[in-house]
Structure formats: C-alpha cells, structure tokens
Amino acid sequence: RRDGEREVEEGCLSVPGYLGTIMRSECVKARAVSEWGAKLRLTADQVFAQVLEHEVDHLDGILYLDHLKSHEDLWEIGAEEEAEPDPPFE
Secondary structure, eight states: OEEOOEEEEEOOTTSTTEEEEEEEOSEEEEEEEOTTSOEEEEEEEHHHHHHHHHHHHHHTTOOGGGGOSSGGGEEEOOHHHHHOOOOOOO
16 A cells, blocks of 8 residues: 655666656555565555565566656766765764
C-alpha cells in the first residue's frame, strides 16, 4: 500500500553515472517473509519507503528510468563531480 507522493532524485547501480527526478510515495506498507520464514509487516516513510519501492520495482523488472515523465528529468553526473575527492578531516 502506498500513501502520498513526493518528488525525489534517484539513481541506481544498474544505470551508473545518471540521476533522475521521479515521484515516489511518502509512506509504504509492505508484507514480506524473513529468511527464517517468519511473516513480516513493514511500514516505511520517506527514504526507507523510496528504497522499498525501488527494490520491489527491480523484482518486477522496472528501473527508475521507467518512472521518468520526460527525458529532461534524467541527467548525467558530471565527471568533475565523480572525480572530486572528499576533503580530508582536519
């Protein structure tokens, strides 16, 4: 179950070097089975809800690219952004 909607920037290791702006739910309720067979119920909001939707999409063969409204909502991460190291701790 999904509630609410919010615009997010999302990327994926399946599509390295790109980010897109898509809509994701604010809150998600899901059922799952643990590795030991226990039934679980999850309620997630914000980033955790986004992660659950992203990963369930993968199980359904969907990438975040499939949620783009237009090609303008996808952009390449600049090489200077990728190559720039984090500043050292002082």
